[in-house]
Amino acid sequence: MINGFTLLDATTAPTESAQILNEVQAAWGFVPNLHRVLAESPAALEAYATLWGIAEKTSFTAQERNIAYLSIIYENECTYCMAGHTNLSKMAKVNPADIEAIRAGRAIADSKLEALRQFAAKITRQRGVVSETDVAAFKAAGYTNQSVLDVLVLAATKLISNYTNHLAATPNDDFMKGAEWTAPGKLHAIA
Incomplete structure (x- = not known):
């Protein structure tokens, strides 16, 4: 992790985030590290969780x-x-x-x-x-x-x-083993 971000959980996250983390845990059986990073900002976590749900309602299979x-x-x-x-x-x-x-x-x-x-x-x-x-x-x-x-x-x-993952260098979750990926490297941080 970089830039001072940490992986929060329902006991260390702000109260508003803890509720969403508990919902993710109930739905997925675990809380992905992305959500644990986003939990620092209840608004960011809610925005992502809400958009994820809305994306399921699009016209796409x-x-x-x-x-x-x-x-x-x-x-x-x-x-x-x-x-x-x-x-x-x-x-x-x-x-x-x-x-x-x-x-x-x-x-x-x-x-x-x-x-x-x-x-x-x-x-x-x-x-x-x-x-x-x-x-x-x-x-x-x-x-x-x-x-x-x-x-x-x-x-x-x-x-x-x-x-978020670029900003925090979010570590992969266990379920991602075997699917690791190296990006093409076209994007670079501006000094």
Whole structure:
């Protein structure tokens, strides 16, 4: 861990965070280190937990949601989230070849999912500044205006987690063993 961040739990976190940590524990059976870092700010933890729940309500299937998440994570170079979402994607029955392709920055075979991968990556890389051609290509693959906006929900969710993990150097959780990832290294801290 860096920058003075620590891993809090329900006994050391602010009261408002402790309640959310207890809910995460009940739902997941453990509290991920990301949540333990976020607990320092009840607002940040609530924002992430709320967005995570809202992301489940988007127009995307579990597989599509995970394809988009992995693509966003790749662009943000978050090693913690890539390890976690690799295993979450497996649990959501995402094609293992697709997971490995995204982790390597390569295209995936399914044309509709590839359009989603490309669009989520471009939205992230270009901070939402995409062309009409980009949007049209995404829609031509079978997505809608709702899908375009739903990608933003996923990107916002990952912005909180990816940036937190960069700031704190959050250590991987035990369930991530075997899914560790080395980022391509395009992002560098500005001195």
